[in-house]
Amino acid sequence: MADYTVEFVGTGERLTVSDTETILSRCIEEGIAQEYSCRVGMCLACSAKILEGTVTQPAARGLTEAEREAYALTCMARPQSDLVLDRGKYPPSIEGDLAAEVDADVDGGDGDAAAADD
Numbered sequence: 218m219a220d221y222t223v224e225f226v227g228t229g230e231r232l233t234v235s236d237t238e239t240i241l242s243r244c245i246e247e248g249i250a251q252e253y254s255c256r257v258g259m260c261l262a263c264s265a266k267i268l269e270g271t272v273t274q275p276a277a278r279g280l281t282e283a284e285r286e287a288y289a290l291t292c293m294a295r296p297q298s299d300l301v302l303d304r305g306k307y308p309p310s311i312e313g314d315l316a317a318e319v320d321a322d323v324d325g326g327d328g329d330a331a332a333a334d335d
């Protein structure tokens with residue numbers, strides 16, 4: 218087991234997280250206001266951009282393979298080095314998900330908003 222320092226830029230918050238626990242669980246223990254919702258790596262609410270360092274997060278299903286290098290889902294991510302994170306930054310794939318949800322709300326999910334107006 219190894220302990221690493223996790224720093225959130227712009228907040229002055231810094232905590233120690235072992236490589237056996239998630240960043241989110243440690244935030245909750247320390248009273249740091251890290252956003253979250255599902256806690257199973259799907260909703261992306263707990264996302265943070267990785268500015269320095271590396272994490273392991275094999276169960277971060279909400280991220281594409283490429284996004285796993287640049288973003289940490291703190292509910293799944295365990296540090297593999299000291300980290301500098303920018304909290305509340307979301308990966309590009311969330312834009313597609315949100316667009317799909319809005320489209321589904323507008324037209325009932327058939328992908329053709331114009332047809333809903335007929």
Ligand code: FES
Binds near residue numbers: 252253255257279290
């Ligand atoms: S809380 Fe939903 S992905 Fe982390």
